[in-house]
Amino acid sequence: MGINILWDQQAPGGIELPVVRMIAMILGQEPGLVEYPFLIDGYDRNRNQHDAQKILDRLQDTITRRYTISGPLLLVTSRDLYVNGCDFVFGLARPACGVAVVSTARLGNDYYGRMPDDADLIDRTAKEGAHELGHLLRLAHCENPECVMFQPRTYDELDRKKKMLCPVCREALASRREG
Numbered sequence: 001m002g003i004n005i006l007w008d009q010q011a012p013g014g015i016e017l018p019v020v021r022m023i024a025m026i027l028g029q030e031p032g033l034v035e036y037p038f039l040i041d042g043y044d045r046n047r048n049q050h051d052a053q054k055i056l057d058r059l060q061d062t063i064t065r066r067y068t069i070s071g072p073l074l075l076v077t078s079r080d081l082y083v084n085g086c087d088f089v090f091g092l093a094r095p096a097c098g099v100a101v102v103s104t105a106r107l108g109n110d111y112y113g114r115m116p117d118d119a120d121l122i123d124r125t126a127k128e129g130a131h132e133l134g135h136l137l138r139l140a141h142c143e144n145p146e147c148v149m150f151q152p153r154t155y156d157e158l159d160r161k162k163k164m165l166c167p168v169c170r171e172a173l174a175s176r177r178e179g
């Protein structure tokens with residue numbers, strides 16, 4: 001059962017393949033890139049953000065009812081995301097249903113007033129994409145600040161993470177695959 005990535009049409013273009021390749025390197029399995037017109041739900045006018053839970057609701061509906069995508073599915077979107085009780089989230093996973101979303105809204109240098117750089121955007125999107133897919137592969141959060149499964153609360157914490165799983169998480173992933 002392969003892992004899949006759905007790239008929102010409004011997400012940054014031209015970086016899909018480098019992101020997929022980097023995620024493949026981090027997780028040790030190559031995601032398939034699927035293309036469907038997908039409606040992004042959950043816009044909150046007051047916050048000017050999207051409710052990540054509502055996006056996952058539709059994603060779940062889309063997979064199970066309309067299309068025959070088997071295996072975990074990650075949506076990459078440019079919309080800024082929140083969940084109730086949080087100002088924002090970089091992404092959200094619903095492991096029981098095999099769906100996750102990651103937002104590029106706060107992953108580009110431009111968001112922080114720095115020079116845009118595709119290489120940085122690719123790195124961060126791959127790290128957070130691999131993180132959410134890691135949850136779909138039943139990995140939990142990790143306390144190692146350099147591990148992809150560490151939960152970053154800030155941009156600096158995100159950049160401190162390396163593009164790899166720590167040995168403990170790698171082992172956990174391998175044993176889940178066997179089991």
Ligand SMILES: [Zn+2]
Nearest residue numbers: 131135141151
């Ligand atoms: Zn997480």
Ligand SMILES: [Zn+2]
Nearest residue numbers: 142147166169
């Ligand atoms: Zn780890």
